[in-house]
Amino acid sequence: MVLQDAETVAEAFLVRLRRRGVDRLFVNSGTDFAPIVEAYARRKESGLDLPDVVVCAHENLAVSMAHGSYLGDGRVQAVMLHTSVGTANAVCAVFNAARSRVPVLLAAGRTPIFEHSMLGARDAPIHWAQEMFDQAGMLRELVGWDYELRDGAQVTDVVDRALDVACTEPRGPVYLTLPREVLAAPVFGTDDRPAPAGPTPAHPEPAAVDRLADLLAAAEFPVVVTADAGADLAAVPLLDELCRRFGIAVVEHGTRHVNVPADHPLHAGYAVDAVLADADVLLVLDHDVPWIPGTAGPRPDAVVVQAGPDPHFTRYPVRTHRADLSITACTAALLQALTTAMAQRTSDPARGERLAERVRGWRDRRDQVLAADFENADPITKPVLNAALARVRPADAVVVSEYWGSAELLGSTVPGTFYGTPPAGGLGWGLPAAMGLQMARPEATVIATVGDGAYLFANPAACHQAMAMHDLPVLTIVCTNAHWGAVQGSALRMYPDGHAAGVPDLSPLARLDPSPRYATYAEASGGMGIEVSARADLMPALEKALRTVQEDRRHALVDVHCA
Template identity: 80%
Template sequence: MELRAAEPTARLHPGDQRAETVAEAFLVRLRQRGVDRLFVNSGTDFAPLVEAYARRHESELDLPDVVVCAHENVAVSMAHGSYLGDGRVQAVMLHTSVGTANAVCAVFNAARSRVPILLTAGRTPLYEHSRLGARDAGIHWAQEMFDQAGMLRELVAWDYELRDGAHVTDVVDRALDVACTEPRGPVYLTLPREVLAGPVPGAEARPAPARPAPPHPDPTAVARLADLLAGARFPVIVTADAGADPDAVALLDELCRRFGIAVVEHGQRHVSLPADHPLHAGYAVDAVLGEADVLCVLDLDVPWIPGNAAPRDDAVVVQCGPDPHFSRYPVRTHRADLSITTTSAALLGALASALDARSVDPARADRLAARVSGWRGRRARVLEAEAVADGPITKAALNAALAQVRPPDAVVVNEYWASAELLASTLPGTWFGTPPAGGLGWGLPAALGLQMARPDATVIAAVGDGAYLFANPAACHHAMAMHGLPVLTIVCTNAHWGAVQGSTLRMYPVGHTATGGGLSPLAQLGPVPDFAAYAEASGGLGLRVDRRAQLGPALEQAMRTVRHERRPALVDVRCV
């Protein structure tokens, strides 16, 4: 399936659909620009929008479908997941300053993942009286901020306030075009209530502007990289996000087969190369850094941890991507002997053409395939070792059990325990990993958005108990019931924050935490709730598993529930 950001349709004028208010013109323009869903968490600032939807029986306006969400993190993360599912830019409407504040963590995830979302929010009414939409509740004074957009200005690519309805379509066009221009990302538009309530100006909207073509790699730089790859003994491409563009997956597959280049999916966030590809070198870059003489970093922010490992001194490191040095990161000093500004698909296509004109050792592909296949043996040994009848449930055991019941085309949204290596996805668009920013609470609502974008897919949210709690689970299960989203949620429940404890032990391997013999109070989550009850309270199936012998049957029952009954299911797995 091709995933593309939505392009404008032929109908370009709100006047063509008899919009009477700026709110109606705003909504019509969203639909005209291909925005089919508006994820909302409503407030008093929504009155003109509420009225616009109520008037549809009379106006017959074509407006985006409303997706009600009971928390702002759920709304923005669902929009994030929907974009991952169908490649179409999404829109969210938040409630003034307080709603924006609740959404900042989710916006952080979208920004670092370069996901285009039009974030809109009301703002406290501008006037105290004498205008339709002026302040009419006590809360309208306390909620106003001097700079509401300042909360997320560092994270968005653009922010603005709609000051007059005369240019509502121009502002929507500008917002969507900036969001979808590489490097993509969220944008933020505030909508005063008085402006939304105003009449539509008489001027017709102009046709939507053409979006800029994506960056194409410099031919001289491509030639230099092709020379390096052609002459290398052990060339490696390392990536986590190249597969965000489905076209790049087939291009990378062909490039590696034809010219003998290994690929590491380090910190995999998308399927960039099928796991069964002979030149797939696994999921840990450290395994190849000692041998790689040309390391091409393809759209990856942290290709190695500088304090733990580094490329060879005599290796050539090439950084490639829409923003190859990740300029929005305050510090990033990874080596770059050559940098190329490009999309993944554009670079891979240009490289294939350039390598066609060069001599490449025909035996290199087979030699590298034998050298990088070791991770497959490790995977097989782990899966075999974990196929035991009973005992405590480890994360490896949970992965092994899921590998047994997961259909090849099922989509995994991972926020904690799912192992890219053990699950070894082969189909593009079937694996989505935690965003680089790591804002907890993303995985479950992102899975809901993906399910909405792909209604026929089997979608699995693999989360830990901390990530599940941060996701506002009651709001997530409410959304599943309201919008008919049969997501399978698997919670690895170990009653602690492993990242907190683990980071402490890495810093202080022989410190008091390490020698104390217990879990730090700062890493404890117990006692954890009965997570299965959340699913049951909203009409889903809820199961709890305490022993390994129960795991397989529980996952099979849950899988049948989501695939055949089309009903949500949750399996609360008590892990060690």
């Protein structure tokens, strides 16, 4: 059937996005958006079903919100950027999405090709300076596919191709440039064919599953190490069952998702180094850096199995972690097949109880931190801040952590309620991602736990303005200590006896003082802001902020001065 109701390529592009299940279009618009602006202006007359526009005042905000929306609902997202300069602003957020395997169609306007004589041709001086020889080259290494729309006759094919590649494992962003003249052109015969069938999940090779099952059944101390298994919410109960039924310990190392409930009896904690000396079979389940080769590693006689959609992380230029067996499969499919195979084998029925007792030590250390005294005059530390949040946080509240929110101390038990910093570590992700997640799950309580450096990188004025514009009652908790902890810590690790270690003051390269009054960013956009510097005020402030986001449905920020 011909898309007779779409008059321009811009309209056909937007209609196809919607019909492929893209409900939101995150945008930071510019002069290249004129045909898009016209398409939305004509919507009342045309009746076209177009994606809902989510206006963002910065490209990092737009892409990171799309990232968070995918975490929230598991559906492919779309962003439209402003030509070359908007793409440049977005690269850091695209890096995060790429390394986190988040499927998002990144569309960007392209500076008009023609200088005259075409609708959409150049009509402002900026159209010469913004043109690049290879606009997509800025992020080609980070996307699975890039292309430029050449003509309206191919708009359906190109949108389908982009979305299909983005959603094929290993998933990730794709990039499509849209010349203004092409968007403005009339549609001739654009079809509305059904969406192509999506790819089925990759299933593991049966012989490899049998070998892995044999290894796990015969092991004395089998351990699963993961950071991202819980990216697929369906995998969480599968991993839970596998480890319970067959006595396998599990370590969440560098946690970025709830991979198993924190109260799992065979949870071995959040530090892989604690088990490497004992584990005789190590199943690395969808984890890019399961240990740091220069400081630790599996024992020589251990068997190491790498498994996941891309078990060797082929987009990383160098990664030499051992693999005695490598299995390519989506996590849920592997866990289902492995559970079936393990049920056909005999393993020591008492192994689970022995391992549970052996790996429980981290729980005692965590309980000591959670028993923090909030009435004394000691400074607020990051562990104390985590303990306070753990006490007031509802079990189903979602925490998006960029810096201080600890998966170990917060103890999430519900799948999809904890998200940690992407492996690329591009700062400024946490707060926008929390906003996108709030948009995807409007009934959820969403809490962003960020450091002051990460908060500044997120363009806070743009973030709070977007919270007000789009009715996003996110609770932001800023741990303010006026320094880059990662910068100072890295220097001290490299030079433990160096000059920086011998100086009592912070390096100037790690300082962020003077600290702004971060609460005023929220207040400037109609939110509530609170500053806390005393322990006794911490719990009441967090409780008040939670009431604000839950009952008043208004965004709130708590600025906590930490030691």
